[in-house]
Amino acid sequence: MTADAVAAELRSGMTVGIGGWGSRRKPMALVRAICRSELANLTIVSYGGPDVGLLLAASKVRKLVYGFVSLDSIPLEPHFRAARQSGAIQDAEYDEGMLQWGLYAAACRLPFLPTRAGLGSDVLRVNPDLRTVRSPYADSEELLAVPAIHLDAALIHASRADPYGNAQFLGPDPYFDDLFCMAAERAYVSCERVIPTPELTATAPVQTLRIQRWMVAGVVEAPRGAHFTSCDPDYGRDEWFQRLYASAAADAAAWAEFSANFLDRDEAGYQAAVASGHAAAPDAP
């Protein structure tokens, strides 16, 4: 399917989980398709990076569930900062491990999973709906009960996939993409290349097949679909473009120009504009 077809299967008000981590292997082509769509009032669950930034800039987000939002090599995400500082969105700020537990609880069809993470911190103050649970065993420890985070949809980006949804990561870290897929009613995988099933294990070990077809509702071939985040080993983060993005985000007029140059077009137009930007910029690799 296409990225726009994925966006067309979503509905306003849905809870959407996004895989990857920070500015690493984010399903940016799918995010860009949502930004072009009529969707609104989404709840976004993410180890956040520019996926969150772009969706905030496009006014698609009602509520954010996150442990952090960062561009990694640029620590603070400008659209996230602006949205938080204007009070424009609802927040559920969790410890990173709480987010993992919430997704895993949903994946396992459990109401919650217990953890120490969060105890004593202001995460409990700013999320007053969180509850603790007492161990029924002799230790009788009181632990935080992280509620299951059910997703209507999950979006992830993989290195390779076959047409049936068996997807492969070739980089060093699978992140939590499998948990996002399993926590979701429907998961959509974009990938660098769709290849026949036998080719998945022709040159890579079977352990790279982290995502299985039973988790996946749709596959999108999206070359450079994680741009400008990293997608090792196919490409690293586009630091030049990320700097351009971050500096444009700090100023309304600059953001309007950045949007006109790169975002107000389809995916092919975006990739072409990025390529000509690189060709024209002497400091861009």
Added chain:
Amino acid sequence: MTGCSVAGGTAPGDPVASPATTSEVCIVACAEAWRGDGEILASPIGVVPTIAARLARATFEPDLLLTDEEALLGQGTWAIGGRPEVVEGWLPYRLIFDLIYNGTRHVMMSPSQIDLHGNVNISAIGDFGRPKAALLGVRGAPGNTVNHPTSYWIPRHSPRTFVARVDMVSGIGYDRAAQAGPSASRFHDLRRVVSNLGVFDFATAERAMRLVSMHPGVGIDEIQAATGFELTVPPDVPQTPQPSAEELHLIRTVIDPGGRRRSEVPQ
């Protein structure tokens, strides 16, 4: 199992080293945080802690585990921005979380605010609902501080970073751990705080921040004036140790030949 790493050494032909800078004193003070930790993951966040962790392993703590700052565990001593020569393990984020829950880790983070009892903030300055400055989010700080040893590196010691009350408790201090009960305090262990002015710990009856040592050229009055709460100051506070010739060699020529350490510390 221990004994996997080879300690670095001083090159015999080193020229006479110039005196240690503040950043180099801070690196050695940060490295000390991991002394005695043995075979655990040292997780340094930031340039000075990263140099410090590699220095600790190259000298007095050879069994530490270190990552390449992505998903690989490396052996040996390699430069900032470089890659380890030998990969000894795979450590994606999922497995780092397992190490956290297992307690096999000692993190050094760089918070924007810290208070008397060691609560820290990396999330937001001002009111959480509509902050003056949104920062990163709490990240792993809540879970880190209740699961395994934690230390802090604060390159700019001032009343804005050492505050009476942090705005959003991300990593928890001793008072919060005690209030939250045994499940929060059981593995809570704040080891040391290093700033550009001195070294601190929480080894008092009230578990309040105590001055351990002052960096060369820094006085008690300067440290107290830069701190937004009353520090415990024992009699006869020593000076923070100067780096040895071996440590300076490792910092300057092996781990940080490009001088990245200078970008993090005001001189």
